[in-house]
Amino acid sequence: MTKIEKKFKELEKKKEKALILYFTAGFPSFYESIEIIKKSVEKGADIIEIGVPFSDPIADGPIIQYTSSKALENGINTDECFKLAKILKNEINIPYLFMTYFNPVYRYGITRFVERCVECGVSGLIIPDLPFEESYEIRKILKERNMNLINFLTPFTSEKRMRKIIRNAKGFIYFISIAGVTGPRKDLEEDTLTILKKIKSMVKIPVAAGFGISNVNQINKIKKYVDGIIIGSFILQKIIDKKIEEIEELIVEFKKELKV
């Protein structure tokens, strides 16, 4: 069992849903991003996604585009991200993943990238522009090292494709709850819950919903149908606005909502 799988099992026993938070590595700076992650874990985050910045993030909205480009301007690169992860290894004891685009992984060398992940305690990878069909090699490499590649499903994934992805999915399913890029939305689309219900009936592994989630009201509506929720842009905006203390309150509030 991977660290991610263990975490979900543990939460299930406690009848809790996972709070998964995304942070861009190196934003607003290398050490501040570490401090913010540590603080979030203290306040109740269950899993952390560390964004390894890419210059051309097509699946991301304006907030993550901004934090990524700022981090790159600050001199963050793949090696710095590994350094950051290695520091976290001794500081936090929940699973953390890398989320990035395929090109930085490919350029680093897939095997070399994964081996460094193992060294630095990274439990899995999320690569939004690497579709299932292109992921065979990396899934194999990850499996040998007891790590997970997280697969996506959306409300628009065909049923045939859904079955194919679900059959091979590991760790958890990342359910994209909206048509669109990352970034906060006020509400959820109507058919989201119907499709989530269907997916839940098809899968054995946990499902976490992300993209557009920003308030307790949405979490309240969706939590029955998922095993976790993912929040990124909404929290990053607070960092951009220099309202770090609000993040701590939000985490406590969100986590409370996720305890059944």
Place this chain on the structure above:
Amino acid sequence: MLPDRKGKFGIFGGRFAPETLIGPLEELEKEYKRISKTKEFKRELNYLLKEYAGRPTSLYFAKNFSEYLGFKVYLKREDLAFTGAHKINNTLGQVLLAKMMGKTRVIAETGAGQHGVATATASALLNMECVVYMGEIDVERQKLNVYRMKLLGAQIISVTSGSRTLKDAINEAMRDWITNFKTTHYVIGSVVGPHPYPMIVRDFQSIIGKETKKQIIKKEGRLPDYLVACVGGGSNSLGLFYPFYNNRDVKFIGIEAGGYGLETEKHASTLLKGEKGVLHGSFSYVLQDNYGQIKITHSISAGLDYPGVGPEHAFYKDTKRADYFAVNDEIALKGFHILSEIEGIIPALEPAHAIGWLVENKEKFRKDDIVVVCLSGRGDKDVMEVAKIEGEL
């Protein structure tokens, strides 16, 4: 015939797109295969290409230029196609396809504005809502084309993210498509992007090579020895090359933008200086740093100023079906002037790279060689820029 079922040209191409786009891309592939075979689509597109866009464009024997070089050069006059470049071949095809797919809105990216204008034109004609994404820097540089698009009824969105040029306009158009795919078709302007785009754009641009083949046989009784074209994303060159793919005696030469020189960081020569990687949905050569971050390019010609290249070109390069070279801004300007002076044709700065390369490399050719150059666009759009560079304005 390539691409294969996964959209691959050898190892290149594919569909490296976010999961949300996989459905729309599958739909596009299926609908393209179905609709493009129907009589109705073929008849309508042929009619528009002929009556509206002015095809076939002539294959002009450039007598003076041939004498200057010492071998026979024909110019495929895409500069005579409506809106002044080959871009219209693709946009008429794609906008018509979008309409027959039941979409009501199209989006496009543009660098200098040529593809934006061609998309806006096709959208005005076929009564589609049109939104064009353009980097903030390009909006500033290309005010006239921005106004042309507005005249044609398109909405221009100035992109302020990243390097604020073409690659960021593509990023933003993709984000729009991820959000609005139910109503919207994304008209990509070159043979780039996730499968099926490189195939669709190539197919629509192949009319360049198909016409050339017929025309050269009629004029010379044989196929040419060389096809020469500039390569940015690679649509005019692939349009010319592809129909000759199996004619192994016909050599393909692609000319990239060398900017200030390949030894500098300021160029856009992706095939010569790039490394394999993924940009904008396909696996190809990419100008990138050691960590896989995409580089900012430079070329005097906005149409070539792009850090990626179509996957089919990457395949042609690795299989040695085509040879690729680069010329600097300076040589492109030389080509721009020579063709203007001796043929009375002001070429766009993009094909001026191909012209300049021929001038610089004329000793490589034999007296009885026949060379076809794709004159992909006319130079009116660049006159102002060149005048500024040369201190005339």
